[in-house]
């Protein structure tokens with residue numbers, strides 16, 4: 001079972017490009033979840049974790065570009081949230097890779113909560129603003 005399932009009622013921001021990117025984002029996080037659950041080797045895990053970080057950075061960049069084009073009034077705050085999110089994800093990866101006492105299930109529940117919260121609470125605000 002995937003960790004997160006796309007649900008347009010919950011997640012759609014009514015922008016096709018962003019919805020597609022959010023779907024991809026969910027997919028990549030699901031891959032990390034799968035690798036963690038399969039007890040894949042550290043090398044694989046590092047790669048998949050990096051994929052999550054890279055895609056997150058790419059998606060945030062694209063989303064900020066769109067918000068700028070839209071003259072979104074809360075762009076600055078949104079950028080700060082993105083920066084924090086990326087930092088926290090880096091930390092999680094580092095902690096895990098350096099053998100810190102962090103449970104795999106804990107990593108996944110943190111990521112799941114962040115992603116869902118971010119889309120539902122923050123991204124939906126620009127969804128409303130664009131209409």
Ligand SMILES: [Fe+2]
Pocket residue numbers: 063078082118122123
């Ligand atoms: Fe966002």
